[in-house]
Amino acid sequence: MADDEHGAPIPPEGLGERGLRLWTDTVAELDMDPDELVLLEEACRLADELDDMGVVLANSELVSKGSRGQPVANPLLREIRGHRLALSRVLRQLGATRPGEDDVERLTPSQRGRKAAFARHHGARSLAPVREIPRVGDVS
Incomplete structure (x- = not known):
């Protein structure tokens, strides 16, 4: 990835507001290797996807009818939960978040x-x- 005039890696194309903020805040705080930048890009895209799914969910019903007419949770809820977990794992792998208590060894x-x-x-x-x-x- 290319660097800007200050030596910071240039953000990938197509990031949304939240992904771009995550990118710029993270590269400003951490020195990152190329493999970590790949993980950071993935985290940024996950963050943007979460925002997109949140907008769709806000305009949808939380409960719909299942295949037998029973009430079921909107499948998007499961997808959001999975994205949140994936984002948390990627950020933890990068060392950009605290896994739990402040005194937990990172x-x-x-x-x-x-x-x-x-x-x-x-x-x-x-x-x-x-x-x-x-x-x-x-x-x-």
């Missing part, structure tokens, strides 16, 4: 793998602290 996927392998092979012995990645909004 590790990259490779750091988590190393930690899990160490625990499997060495039992309950504690690990040396692993370098945390910066969080969006943290000040250095």
